[in-house]
Amino acid sequence: MGDIRSPSRRALLFGRLPAEPLSIALRPPWAKPEPEFLAACTHCDACVRACPEQVLVRGADGLPRFEARAGECTFCGDCVAACDSGAFEAARDPPWTLVAQVATTCLSAQGVVCASCRDVCPTSAIRVAPGARGAATVDLDTCTGCGACVAPCPVDAITVQHAPAMEAVA
Template identity: 40%
Template sequence: MHFDDTKRSLFKRKKEITTDNLLPWIIDAQQFLEKCTQCADCISVCPENIIIKGDGGFPNIDFDLGECVFCGKCADVCKEPIFTATSASPWQKKALIKQTCLAHENIYCRSCAESCEAQALTFQLGISAIPIIDTDLCIGCGACVAPCPTKAIEIKELK
């Protein structure tokens, strides 16, 4: 009988864990991965229900489910030393618009701007109005992500 060891990888932890949408106020992604117990307390306490079990079972924010209101409950409920004080800035993430935006196809759509409470989105005039994000006003809450019909907006850490 031949033993197929490739199937064992289903039960092994991936070498690389995606850390794109970790929770706000995380001190350091590596420290988070080392010390998070995956207890899911942060998931159950989130009033917006946007925290899910993500890559490797670690909590992640799914902006397709809604926006983060930065209530701080996820950081407050955590028993591990992986969060900064919630009085500090939650993160340096901002919204980024990809080429799949309908405006690049000359289709009128302003769903992103209509959902942005911070009014960080404006439109460049032309044949079609191309959305422009004011990174000084954008807080990276993700309110613009879910309403986008082409999933052309993502929240990313500024480097």
């Protein structure tokens, strides 16, 4: 499933497992690589407040993160413009390495006709076989990782992950 950390041996032995796996936070578009971003970000929330789509939220670590369930990132650049700390690289294209990933719980994979993810994809990166003959597929070269497909999925079968992590899973 990608960037998932395992519980410690001690937590495992004593049955103290997290309710959900701990995943690495998805940073805003154009955020510098994690070590540089962590050093530069001042936790001011300027980027979170500037996001017109409200898909940037303050994470548990106090840093901004992208929340795909909240909607679609339109890559407007308002988060970058609002940041005075130098935590972003505005000139980088693409803005991040995120792409959509479809789980086996996809309704179409279960024989149920559904194309809610395909219908909302702004880049037409999602394909669904006619007649529910297999799970939706994502064209990784076309997908921008905007998250538009995440919230509409009725069974939460779609997530947004970093592309390199997905290649390791495949």
